[in-house]
Amino acid sequence: xxxxxxxxxxxxxxxxxxxxxxxxxxxxxxxxxxxxxxxxxxxxxxxxxxxxxxxxxxxxxxxx
Numbered sequence: 159x160x161x162x163x164x165x166x167x168x169x170x171x172x173x174x175x176x177x178x179x180x181x182x183x184x185x186x187x188x189x190x191x192x193x194x195x196x197x198x199x200x201x202x203x204x205x206x207x208x209x210x211x212x213x214x215x216x217x218x219x220x221x222x
Contacts, residue, residue, distance in 0.1 A: 161221075162218070162221050163221075164219070164220060164221045165219035165220065168216060168219040168220055169220060171183070172208065172216060172220065174220065174222055178222075179207050179208075180207060180208035180213060180216055180217070181205050181206070181207055181208070182205065182206055182207075182208060183205055183206075184201070184202045184203075184204065184205070184206055185202075186202055187199070187202040187203065
């Protein structure tokens with residue numbers, strides 16, 4: 159069976175940490191920020207981890 163290619167769109171958006179966790183950035187932080195509250199914008203800046211059933215699919219796409 160041949161090697162699986164890395165899904166480049168996924169690779170650009172998701173990083174694998176040293177412990178094997180998957181980390182992504184949050185959406186909605188680029189424009190139209192005036193109407194968003196300070197706490198909401200602060201939460202958007204933080205990174206989020208990928209958990210649950212989707213984690214298996216993302217790992218397969220990354221070839222991990």
